[in-house]
Amino acid sequence: MRPALARGFVIMALAAGLGACTATPFDVLLRGGRVLDGSGAPATVADVGIRDGRIVEIGDLGTRTAADTVDVTGHVVAPGFIDPHTHGRERLRDIPTADNLIRQGITTIVDGNDGSSPLPLGPFLDSLAQWDVAPNVALFVGHGSVRRQVMGTANRSATPDELAAMEALVRQAMADGAVGLSSGLFYVPGSFAPTEELVALARVAHAAGGIYSSHMRNEDDSVLAAVTETLRIGRETGIPVLISHHKVGGRRNYGRTVQSLALMREARDAGVTVAFDQYPYTASHTSIASIIPAWARADDGLEGHLARAATRQRVLDEMQAFVAMRFSNDPSKIQLARCGFDATLAGRTLADVLAARRTAVSPEAISALILELVRRGGCSAIFHSFDEGDVERLLASPYGMIGSDGALVAFGVSSPHPRAYGTYPRVLGRYVRERRVISLEEAVRRMTSAPASMLGLADRGRLQPGAVADLVVFDPATVADRATFEAPHQYPVGIPHVFVSGVAVVRNGEVTGARPGVVLRGRGRAAP
Template identity: 35%
Template sequence: MENKRAGQRAEAELLFRRATVVDGTGASRRRADVAVAGGRIVAVGELAGWRADRIIEADGRVLAPGFIDTHTHDDGYLLVHPHMKPKVSQGITTVVTGNCGISVAPLVHADPPQPLDLMGPPALFRFETFGAWLDALRDQPANVNVAPLVGHSTLRVRAMRDVSGAATPQEIEAMRAEVELALRAGAFGVSTGTFYPPAAAASEAEIIAVCEPLKRLGGIYSTHLRDETDDIVASIEEALRVGRALDCMVVFSHHKVAGKRNFGRSEQTLAILAEAARSQPLCLDCHPYPATSTMLRLDRVGQSSRTMITWSKGYPEAGGRDFHELMATLGLDEAGLLEKLKPAAAIYFVMDPGDVERIARYPLTLFGSDGLPFDPRPHPRQWGTFPHILAKMVRESGLMTLEQAIHKMTGQAAQQYGLQDRGRIETGCHADLVLFDPDRIQDRATFEDPIQVSEGIEGVWLNGSQTWDGHQTLPARTGQVLRRETSPV
């Protein structure tokens, strides 16, 4: 769409002057003014004749589309902490929720099993339908937009008396019906997490049957693979078969190859995915750290060079301590310590930095924080993922250009998830914007001190309203529950 001619007088609510625009398409940066009105971008270019209620003198700082966090577990955090400080302080304006087979809805449960308890307090599991949770988000908007997935593990806990076995035909039908209800209510798709106990017994046939509405109604199949270690190839092939059976996009969650003996295997897995992408739609997400975080599991402990406990209900003093140091201190073996700590969660140093970098720069990779927001000592990815990428992978190492990184964070993510008029700085698009200093942007969250605001994010706007001023959140609360390929509702 053609922009207003230089010198033509026009009105805007917000005007950025002399910004370095990285527009989210992958195109080269350019100097431009950007005008916003009615929650949308109304002009981009030389806008010398424009007036505005508020003018931001960008003076060459980067103006980019708001970042899209494609992998979160923020389902409940959105309601409890709608300011969303861990995310807006990174420049994030949209979060994809319900990943890894875990969503807070549809489930009413006083004591949800692991890993559902990683989502936050049991009181969050109070929504009988997926639509009821979406209605709660609309009634109490947050400082980010939401693109929701419904979790297969959550459906299993809801429908089955015993999740340790195969689902009966009646239980499969009950789950399939819930998937259809969720998709019609606004879910973007279904996520699975067959790595975890509630869904480990689910067969490929069960998953296809439960997710059948995706084939008719459209949507995404997002998966935490059954195995990310020795059997990763078989797990990838299973996910690809599910995607073909459902005729839908497959998202490979937090793609990794875990365990020392698998270091370097990302060359193999990415080659498999590149070949598959020639005949079926797929993408993957990752975060930029060589450590992951989830419930405490001995298989993960055995695969990791170090395991740090983030929280423990059985032995709260364990938070922040090393698993093997605790074994020595308490005189317990691995099984005995697990029994003492559980339920618990941990950070696992389980990946090769070379694999992390190779996956991050792969053309079909998007970025997601995968943080656990209610953890008292979260993985630093919850607060630092996007600035970490821009500081370490762009400015310091040159692993990718600024334009390439921003494209993955914005326009490419919007395209893969079907977000209409998002992820680009273009006339007519929603005014989800982030202003930052590329020379100063820096994550501060560390494994030892993870709750730290990053530097260099100077302003964030959500649907035209400011949510972050460089120092604190602002109560814009203009977040929308998005719909795939249609306008927000």
């Protein structure tokens, strides 16, 4: 046995014949890497043998042969990263290789987040299975989409018949293969739903083995009340709860992650399964229309409210209060990412736009500009309003996992949030190697076995014989993000190889064009 291989690391082979003939060549053999199995255990130097899309053996495979042998000495070999929070499912038709995601080491993406998903889900998943894409894909059923189909954007509670109709849609989506129910309670129409409605729908999802993932109702002044509501849903239904992209906005709220984590700890001690995902940035990315109060957008009635003096003033007052709280009335903290009606606005801040118009900065000018942009067709925007201390506190918590909240983007188009290119390498480079906020082993666990366990992906997220060969190889000394808010279209470095089902989708740092990804359906999928 080579002395470089860790003592005591026993060569493991699959039972039931998969690895019975140890002389059989492998399809792929990764030699000499530091194996991190995703459990949080220390790395062990070993070879990894892959055959028929699965990991077959791990250990000293020095005399073995393979159709494709890759020397990964000095690199970490880990399970492929599972991103529980992504956006851009429809763009997989145009960008099936998902370059900006797989180059980060992401091998499985979960969409349908923030309450938005296709309906019905079954036909979409069936069509997606025919697209031939690089990553594996799973979907939530979105509460907002369900509510919109039954009630439109009505600002009221559901009638018993409407609630029954929503339950039926969730039940069907779970049978179609959804991994759970997502909500976007910050957005219309999810913001109009009472907690009791969410409890009822979460019960349906839980009965089918799903989880509940929530973009909570509030992430600033009332964040603790929002966490409490989310935990209530888990407590009353028994459903595992995943708080989406946990963060706290507005300077006066910095540090409230201390209390939010305490609430989660108390809930976990009481038997609630709760976790959160996060991205390692101090800015978010969503529609600029979210600054307009939700009530003013109910029943698609914004123009009517703006036409009436009394309600127009209320809209403006609430917008200005929000901008003051979140951004301290600083328009440079709101950066336009994409405006469909004017591509030249991408990357510019509201301060840039006001300056170009020679308009003095004031709360009135900021709110008027936002309304103008929305009425011209809308924009997505990046909002700088979070604290680095909260980012690191959450990263240090064992309750968390990593999720990019990233879009699938075309290289060079618009000005997306850098999380779309850099989330996972940023954690490994900045927060593991440089800042030492968490260990490498724990970071990999947050990216692999933690989301796999939460989502019920039994044969992914761990590097062990029998598991699907979704793997990432990275250099812990050099892995880093390069995307910035000013120049987001930059791929990371230090991730030379990525495999999906044993097929290289990134090789020597380049996308291969292979598309071995599969649709992953939830535990409640009905038998065909």
